[in-house]
Amino acid sequence: VISGNRGTGVVVSDPETSGVSVLGNLIGVAADGVTPLGNEVGVRVTNGSSGNFIGFVDLDFAPLPNTISGNRGDGVVIDGDGTTGNVVGVNFIGTDPAGAVAVPNGGHGVLVGAGATGNFVGLSIEEGGKFFDAGNTISGNLG
Numbered sequence: 001v002i003s004g005n006r007g008t009g010v011v012v013s014d015p016e017t018s019g020v021s022v023l024g025n026l027i028g029v030a031a032d033g034v035t036p037l038g039n040e041v042g043v044r045v046t047n048g049s050s051g052n053f054i055g056f057v058d059l060d061f062a063p064l065p066n067t068i069s070g071n072r073g074d075g076v077v078i079d080g081d082g083t084t085g086n087v088v089g090v091n092f093i094g095t096d097p098a099g100a101v102a103v104p105n106g107g108h109g110v111l112v113g114a115g116a117t118g119n120f121v122g123l124s125i126e127e128g129g130k131f132f133d134a135g136n137t138i139s140g141n142l143g
Contacts, residue, residue, distance in 0.1 A: 001025070001026045001029075001030065001031050001037075002025055002026070002027045002028075002039070003026065003027065003028055003029060003030060003037035003038065003039060003070070004037045004038070004039070005039040005040070006039075006040065007039065007040050007041075008039055008040055008041040008042075008043070008044045009027045009028060009039035009041070009042050009043060009071070010022055010025075010027065010042070010043045010044070011043075011044050011046070012043075012044070012045045012046070012049050012052050012054075012086075013044070013045075013046050013047040013049055014047050014048060014049060015047070015048035015049065015050070015082060017049040017050075017052070018049060018050050018051040018052060019051055019052065020049075020052040020053070021052070021053045021056065022043060022052075022053065022054045022055070022066060023053070023055060023056065023064035023065075023066065024064050024065070024066065025066045025067070026066075026067050026097070027039065027042045027043060027066055027067065027068045027069075027071070028042045028067075028068060028069050028070040028071035028075070028105065029067060029069050029070045029096075029103060033067055033096050033097040033103075034096045034101055034103055035070070036069070036070030036103060037070060038070045038071040038072045038105075038106070039071050039072070040071070040072050040073050041071060041073045041074050041075075041077055041107075042068040042069075042071040042074070042075045042076060042093075042105065043066075043068060043075070043076045043077070044076075044077045044078075044079075045076075045077070045078045045079075045083060045086050045116075045119075046077070046078070046079050046080040046083055047080040047082075047083065048080060048081060048082035048083055049080075049083055049086070050082070050083065050084045050085045050086065051085045051086065052086045052087070053086070053087050053089070054066065054068075054076060054086070054087070054088045054089075054091065055088060055089050055090045055091035055134075055136070056087060056089045056090060056134060057089070057090060057125075057132055057134060061127075061130060061132040063090040063134075064090065065090040065091050065092055065097075066091045066092070067091070067092045067095070067096065067097045067103075068091055068092070068093045068094075068105070069092065069093065069094050069095060069096070069103035069104070069105060069140075070103045070104070070105065071105045071106065071107075072105075072106045072107075073105070073106055073107040074105060074106075074107035074108045074109075074110075074111045074143060075093045075094060075105040075107075075108065075109045075110060075138075075141065076088055076091075076093065076109070076110045076111070077108075077110075077111045077113060078110070078111070078112045078113065078116045078119050079111070079112070079113030079114055079115060079116050080113075080114075080115045080116060081114075081115035082115065083115060083116040083117075083119065084116070084117050084118040084119060085118055085119065086119045086120070087119070087120045087123055087134070088110060088119075088120065088121045088122070088136060089120070089121075089122060089123050089134030089135070089136065090134050090135070090136065091136045091137070091138075092136070092137045093105070093109040093110060093136055093137065093138045093139075093141070094109045094138060094139050094140040094141040095137055095139055095140055099137040099139070102139065102140030103140065104140045104141050104142050105141045105142065105143070106142050106143070107141070107142065107143035108141060108143035109138040109139070109141040109143070110136075110138060111143070121136065122134060122135040122136050123135075
């Protein structure tokens, strides 16, 4: 549970930062997954970081989603020059962990801002003849 912070819950920053995985967290909500306990922003990927994963799948394609909901501002922000090749996949953004109940972020669900290029919000992958849709549920947000 990464919640109740005055600033951003998770920050992935700087050009030397790559290969970070943020998986299976409740970000902006209490342990029950529905009570808002927001950070200012849920997750920010910025300042030239690249090749990071915010939610995704394990080696057997089992989903490892985050619930990124109930934050006072945006759920996920990707911005900054050189911020590229990051993946936001299989998350619940603005809902409970089942995607059934709205738990809105106060801003956008996902905001891709100035300078960020070549990032993925949702992704279909194929590995060894197996296909997996790593889409997100993004709903109920106020931005």
